[in-house]
Amino acid sequence: TQLLEQSPQFLSIQEGENLTVYCNSSSVFSSLQWYRQEPGEGPVLLVTVVTGGEVKKLKRLTFQFGDARKDSSLHITAAQPGDTGLYLCAGARSNYQLIWGAGTKLIIKP
Amino acid sequence: DAGVIQSPRHEVTEMGQEVTLRCKLISGHNSLFWYRQTMMRGLELLIYFNNNVPIDDSGMPEDRFSAKMPNASFSTLKIQPSEPRDSAVYFCASGQGATDTQYFGPGTRLTVL
Numbered sequence: 001t002q003l004l005e006q007s008p009q010f011l012s013i014q015e016g017e018n019l020t021v022y023c024n025s026s027s028v029f030s031s032l033q034w035y036r037q038e039p040g041e042g043p044v045l046l047v048t049v050v051t052g053g054e055v056k057k058l059k060r061l062t063f064q065f066g067d068a069r070k071d072s073s074l075h076i077t078a079a080q081p082g083d084t085g086l087y088l089c090a091g092a093r094s095n096y097q098l099i100w101g102a103g104t105k106l107i108i109k110p
Numbered sequence: 111d112a113g114v115i116q117s118p119r120h121e122v123t124e125m126g127q128e129v130t131l132r133c134k135l136i137s138g139h140n141s142l143f144w145y146r147q148t149m150m151r152g153l154e155l156l157i158y159f160n161n162n163v164p165i166d167d168s169g170m171p172e173d174r175f176s177a178k179m180p181n182a183s184f185s186t187l188k189i190q191p192s193e194p195r196d197s198a199v200y201f202c203a204s205g206q207g208a209t210d211t212q213y214f215g216p217g218t219r220l221t222v223l
Contacts, residue, residue: 043153044214
């Protein structure tokens with residue numbers, strides 16, 4: 001049973017387009033983290049959202065945490081080839097359990 | 111800080127051989143995580159240590175896998191005997207709590223023939 005569903009699993013778009021990646025669950029999380037993993041490397045934290053309804057921006061990336069803290073989205077504006085990678089969300093269920101999504105593989109074509 | 115250090119970066123071995131993966135944590139971190147990543151199953155948590163004590167090992171596949179943390183800065187993951195289905199990229203990550211930011215190493219790509 002996948003407790004944290006990410007969609008889409010794979011996305012290939014042209015440079016300059018916008019995109020949204022989703023992370024959904026039926027469970028409530030105390031916080032949710034987004035990581036990006038580039039080929040041959042480990043995941044690197046992009047942002048942590050904590051409050052329901054919270055919106056955080058990181059340059060062209062906008063992260064939103066759902067009001068009920070069960071879902072989150074990542075929106076990228078004017079995607080660039082450097083945005084290519086595997087995007088992973090991870091939800092904190094308790095003080096010792098982090099639940100990982102399966103990831104969204106994103107390819108931005110020049 | 112050099113970040114989390116893993117060795118070796120690549121390991122190719124034959125079925126039945128013992129494999130030992132090594133990880134050096136970031137100084138000051140008290141949490142250590144071992145993960146396995148494959149195309150089929152994604153990123154799977156194998157074991158989580160806090161202050162050198164194993165807290166959650168429910169992800170360890172079977173008795174062939176064992177992990178130790180002999181001190182606050184170093185950990186090993188051992189597979190004995192190894193099998194082809196163990197082929198994957200193994201990551202360790204360190205942090206300052208189970209659900210705080212995790213800092214990943216570069217991974218060890220293991221191939222069991």
